[in-house]
Amino acid sequence: MEACQQEFRRETQERDLVVHLWCRSYFGWRWAALCLLGLAVGACVAHPTGSQRFEYFRIQMGTRVQIILYADSEELARQAATAAFERIQNLDEILTDYNPESELMRLCREASRRPVPVSGDLLSVLDRSLGVSRITDGAFDVTVGPLVALWREARRTKRLPERRLLAAARARVGYKNVLLDRETGSVKLRISGMKLDVGGIAKGYAADQALAVLKGHGILRALVAAGGDIAVSGAPPGKVGWTIAVQSPAVAPGEKMALILHDCGVSTSGDTEQFVEIRGARYSHIVDPKTGRGVRHSATVTVIAPDDTSADALATALSVLPPKQGLKVAESQPGVAALIVARNGDQLRSYVSRRMQSYMSRH
Numbered sequence: 001m002e003a004c005q006q007e008f009r010r011e012t013q014e015r016d017l018v019v020h021l022w023c024r025s026y027f028g029w030r031w032a033a034l035c036l037l038g039l040a041v042g043a044c045v046a047h048p049t050g051s052q053r054f055e056y057f058r059i060q061m062g063t064r065v066q067i068i069l070y071a072d073s074e075e076l077a078r079q080a081a082t083a084a085f086e087r088i089q090n091l092d093e094i095l096t097d098y099n100p101e102s103e104l105m106r107l108c109r110e111a112s113r114r115p116v117p118v119s120g121d122l123l124s125v126l127d128r129s130l131g132v133s134r135i136t137d138g139a140f141d142v143t144v145g146p147l148v149a150l151w152r153e154a155r156r157t158k159r160l161p162e163r164r165l166l167a168a169a170r171a172r173v174g175y176k177n178v179l180l181d182r183e184t185g186s187v188k189l190r191i192s193g194m195k196l197d198v199g200g201i202a203k204g205y206a207a208d209q210a211l212a213v214l215k216g217h218g219i220l221r222a223l224v225a226a227g228g229d230i231a232v233s234g235a236p237p238g239k240v241g242w243t244i245a246v247q248s249p250a251v252a253p254g255e256k257m258a259l260i261l262h263d264c265g266v267s268t269s270g271d272t273e274q275f276v277e278i279r280g281a282r283y284s285h286i287v288d289p290k291t292g293r294g295v296r297h298s299a300t301v302t303v304i305a306p307d308d309t310s311a312d313a314l315a316t317a318l319s320v321l322p323p324k325q326g327l328k329v330a331e332s333q334p335g336v337a338a339l340i341v342a343r344n345g346d347q348l349r350s351y352v353s354r355r356m357q358s359y360m361s362r363h
Contacts, residue, residue, distance in 0.1 A: 051070040051071060051072055051221070051237055052070065052071060052072070052073075052074070052077070053068065053069075053070055053236070054068070054069055054070075054071060054074065054077035054078075054081070055067070055068045055069075056078075056081040056085075058085050060085065060088050060089060060092060060226070061088065061091075061092045061096075061202070061203055061206060061226060061227075063203070063226055063227035064225075064227070065085070065088060065210075065224070065225065065226045066223075066224070066225040066226075067081050067084055067085070067210070067214070067222065067223070067224050067225075068222065068223045068225075069081065069214060069219045069221065069222040069223070070219070070221040070222070070236060070237060071218075071219055076217065076218070076219075077219075079217060080213070080214050080217035080218075080219045081214075083213050083214075083216075083217065084210035084211075084213040084214050084224065085210070087206075087209050087210055087213045088206045088209070088210050088226070091121060091202070091205070091206045091209060092206070094119060094121055094122055095121075095122070095125065095198050095202045095205075097145065097195070097196070097197055097198075097199070103118065103119060103122055104122065104196055104198065107122070107187060107189075107196065108145070108189070108194060108195050108196055111187050111188055111189040111194075112188075112189045112190070112191060112192040112193070112194065114188070115179075115181060115184065115186035115187065115188040116186055116187055116188070117184065117185055117186045118185060118186065118187050120185070121205075121209075122187075123180065123182070123185055123187070124205075125198055125201060125202065125205050125309075126142065126178065126180060126187060126196075126198075127180055127182070128201065128205070128309055128310075128313065129142040129175070129198065129201055129313065130142075130175055130178060130180065132201070132310070132313040132314060132317060133175040134175075135329060135332070135333065136314075136317040136318075136320075136321060136329055138174075138175060138289055138290065139288075139289070139316075139317040139318075139320040139321045139326075140200060140201075140289075140313050140314070140316050140317035140320070141173065141174070141175045141289040142175065142178070142196050142197060142198050142200070142201070143172070143173045143174055143175055143177060143178060143194055143195075143196060143197075143289075144173055144197055144287055144289045145173075145194070145195030145196055145197040146168075146169035146170075146172045146173060146193070146194070146195050147166075147169045147170065147173055147287050147289065147292040148197050148199075148287050149169070149195070150165060150166065150169050150292065151285075151287050151292070151293065151294055154293075154294075155285065155294075160293070161292065161293075166292045169292060170292050171191075172191055172193045172194050172195070173194075173289055173292075174191075177189060177190035177191050177194065178190075178194075178196075200269075200312065200313055200316035200317075201309060201312050201313040201316075202312075203226040203227055203228075203229040203312060204226075204229045204231070204265060204267055204307075204308040204309045204310070204311055204312025204313065205308075205309045205312070206226055207224040207225070207226050207229050207230065207231035207265065207308045208231050208265065208307050208308045208309050210224045210231070211224050211231045211232075211233055211308075214233070215233065219233075220233055220234045221233060221234040221235065221236055221237070222234075223242055224308075228267055228268040228269065228315075229265070229266075229267045229308050229311070229312050230244060230265065230266050230267070230308065231264075231265045231307070231308035232261055232262055232263065232264060232265075232266075233262070233263055234262055234263065235262040240260060240262070241260040241261045241262040242260070242261050242262060243258050243259075243260060244258060244259040244260075244261055244266060245257070245258050246258065246259060246268065246302055246339075257360060258360075259302075259304065259359045259360060260359060261304065261359060264304055264305065264306055264307070264308075264311075264335070265304070265305050265306070265307045265308025265309065265310065265311040265312070266302065266303065266304045266305075266308070266311055267302070267303050267305075267308060267311040267312045267314075267315040268300060268301065268302045268303075268315060269286065269300070269301050269315040269316055269318075269319050270284070270299055270300030270301060270319065270341070284296070284319065286316060286319045286320065288320050289320070295319060295320055296343070299341040299342060299343045299348055300339075300340075300341045301315050301318045301319045301326070301338065301339070301340050301341070302315070302338065302339040302356075303315040303318060303330065303336065303337070303338050304335075304336065304337040304338075304355070304356065304359060305333070305335060305336045305337075306334070306335040306336075310333075310336070311336075314329070314330070314333070314336065314338070317329070318330065318338055318340055323340045323342040323349070323351045324351065326338065326340055326351075327340060327351050327353055330353045330355075331353055331354065331355075335355075336353075336355070337353050337354075337355035337356035337358075337359060338351075338352075338353045338356060339351075339352050339353070339356050339360075340352075
């Protein structure tokens with residue numbers, strides 16, 4: 001805990017309103033047990049408006065979850081932040097695929113035999129997931145679980161999956177095999193042995209839900225960051241938006257790039273740190289549902305959307321799609337902007353949507 005406190009204090013001394021957006025893993029929440037470190041640590045900075053800036057963090061969903069908010073009192077700030085963290089913890093217990101007794105994993109075991117009633121949160125996450133699957137032609141697919149399991153092993157052993165195992169896993173993948181009944185609140189899986197993996201959307205959904213909790217406590221200027229997924233509400237006092245510093249290979253050495261945002265979500269996905277080399281080829285940690293292998297062309301993708309649930313899922317999908325096709329998807333969706341950095345051997349090329357230009361600040 002002392003180490004966490006030291007880290008926090010150092011950051012608050014060095015940073016005012018700049019929040020760094022890091023790439024996040026598609027594989028979920030391996031280190032969820034670290035939540036025992038999650039005692040909130042806070043600091044406040046007074047502003048001329050009378051509101052104060054408070055900052056808290058916990059280790060949740062296998063990553064550092066950070067909340068920055070503006071409130072009139074420390075008591076209100078702490079109550080709101082605590083409630084937001086509790087909401088995230090509840091969602092982690094529902095959506096993780098590392099706990100065999102989570103609601104998600106129970107659904108995977110039972111739903112091939114009969115429709116299974118699910119919670120509103122799980123139904124909402126699956127509904128939103130299927131919507132993104134449809135507009136990306138399956139580049140985002142929560143049924144990718146069997147392939148993700150194979151690729152985790154491939155990354156560990158640095159050996160590609162055997163063809164027979166890959167074929168068997170691919171036979172259990174396909175978002176059209178997930179049947180949602182919104183009237184009964186139930187889910188049916190058409191194929192036995194399917195495994196759902198919501199790691200490409202869950203953190204964005206959790207950030208949105210935490211932000212909603214803060215609003216319910218009267219906090220209208222806030223930021224929730226869960227790894228590479230960030231949800232923001234109103235801008236800080238005296239500012240036009242939150243300044244989000246983007247870590248991307250598209251940024252030249254010595255150059256800084258930032259996004260100025262409010263009332264939206266932003267997510268970055270990529271292989272800058274999460275990759276493996278097998279037989280001289282570089283593979284991302286992000287799995288292509290159609291091939292069953294880690295994608296090779298994507299370096300980083302940053303997506304801005306009206307909410308972080310959409311930004312999270314689209315960042316994953318655009319990492320899988322060819323860059324020009326991904327850019328078309330981004331341009332077709334209301335309020336969505338994208339920066340795609342594609343890899344071609346040792347060369348990198350940037351693809352920037354029209355809306356993204358209005359958010360970017362370089363210096």
